[in-house]
Amino acid sequence: MTTAAPRAAGIVTPVRGIGGGLLGAIYIVWWRDIIRYWRDRARVGASLAQPLLYLVIFGTGLASSLGGGFGATTAGGAGVSYTQFIYPGVISMSVLFTAIFGAMSIVWDREFGFMRELLVAPIDRAAIAIGKTLGGATQAMIQGLILLVLAPFVGVTLAPAVIAQVVVLTFVLAFGLSAMGVALASFMRSMQGFQVVMNFLMMPMFFLSGALFPLVGLPGWMTVLTRLNPASYGIDPIRRVLLGSSGFPVDRFAITIFDQTLPIAVEIVVVLGFGAVMLGIAVRAFQRRD
């Protein structure tokens, strides 16, 4: 904290410096995102339409043509219906889209919105990148978790322990994707790049993530792409926990690398590591001045 230069009499000398340092600043950026999210509840409702379409129409349609015992071909016993299979995938889709769309708003916000206020503030700009990532991740996580209310309709039982695990896993996925979105947005100077991100990144990531079909027995090139996709490692544990706990045989859908099924802990580390690298890139980009 420094003292202000001499001023005219009767003027209050302000206190300089950020209350709470870097953490305080991160909290402020995060808090603003959460207030905005809470205010915009209409958007929260509307954004559930797409996952519902996938689950109800796409899921039911494909389930009918695939037959009931999806995935029950090798072992005997009950299989997983297609709708059940994509349920965790649809939760993840909601996370993916919310995280990326949320981060893209930074591009506009920086040029004409409140972001400019943050950029001239006497705070470390790392706080902006971190706060935005965490804010976006929190929103994306909530958008995903809201869909848990559909569990009874798809025949998935939710024990408190399962919910707790899913909350953690969903946040991990949300963090990785939000960090990626913020890193991308930090390099974009116009909204024109948004279409490119949408078509060449978001949709391929979604299709290759195991959200809509199992990542086993695919052609070699596709297997490689799915294994390079960080989202794959975020979705897989959610499915394994969510469906596995209801007694569905989901382990055979799990991601394998060289025929080894990855432990959930390793998948979490992969996604968190990816998120940390992306966040590092975003921090560097925000700290740069032209």
Place this chain on the structure above:
Amino acid sequence: MAAVIEIQKLVKKYGDIEAVRGIDLVVEQGEVFGFLGPNGAGKTTTISILCTLLRPTAGAAQVAGIDVARDPAAVRSRIGLVFQDPSLDDQLTARENLDLHGRIYGVPSALRRQRIDELLEVVELKDRASSLVRTFSGGMKRRLEIARGVLHHPQILFLDEPTLGLDPQTRKHIWDYLNELRRREGVTLFMTTHYMDEAEFCDRIAIIDQGRIVALGTPTELKGKIGGDVITLQVSDVPAAAREVEQRFGIAPLSANGTLRIEVPDGASFLPRLVRELPMRIDSVSLSRPSLDDVFLKLTGHAIRAEGASDKDMLRNMGRMWRGGRR
């Protein structure tokens, strides 16, 4: 009076384009200083360097005694900034916007509350404190931004086109608030504008064109650069009329926007002669005291004009359309 802003040989290049080409300037504590010039003259670039948003290519600048390149954070804590485009969060209320600002600048909570109440009163938004900013008019938003800009007691408040796009009456009100704040807080105001009438509210003005300061002084001094009065003629053939004026009276007139401007020491006695002796038809004629428009025209050879839409303007419009439904 101490200097609060000092600029030495400031240059900013974007690739090959030189937006600012060597500016030297000193602004005193408590002054209202105006940066006047057309779009693209380098006003916003200069202000962005002073606010540490851009790095200078060459030269140096000190704000509140601190070098902008060496310690940007220290500069930022001592200045307030009102942008050309609103940078309020319109999903938050007026009070929340101010509160957020106070938190970011580390104003302790008790002082913050007191300061917010006080400033909402000054800009007459007290009864709308709990309304979402998206329900505000352009003038209300600007008032709120000005209040926000001085919340943390900055030494200098930078205003980039503070009244752009506002109607004349609202513009006058904004000036009332600015003068009131200046009186109460002793804050130095540094602003850019391309409204000539507005520049006259400033203590001193720098006229900037193509990245250079072409004139610096009080509005009166600058207007004194024009000898006496200005006669503005509207004729169909401007070049022909210009030749006639030059031949008959030995005065070189300036032409801009289809009009002819003639500077004369005593306009009232010259005007009848001019009308009598000029052979062509005159559509209209007016006599006026010199305005800063005249000064600008005289110094730069061209009028202050609105330029074509830049990429940024297009993005701005896109954003307005995009968010249109929520305003």
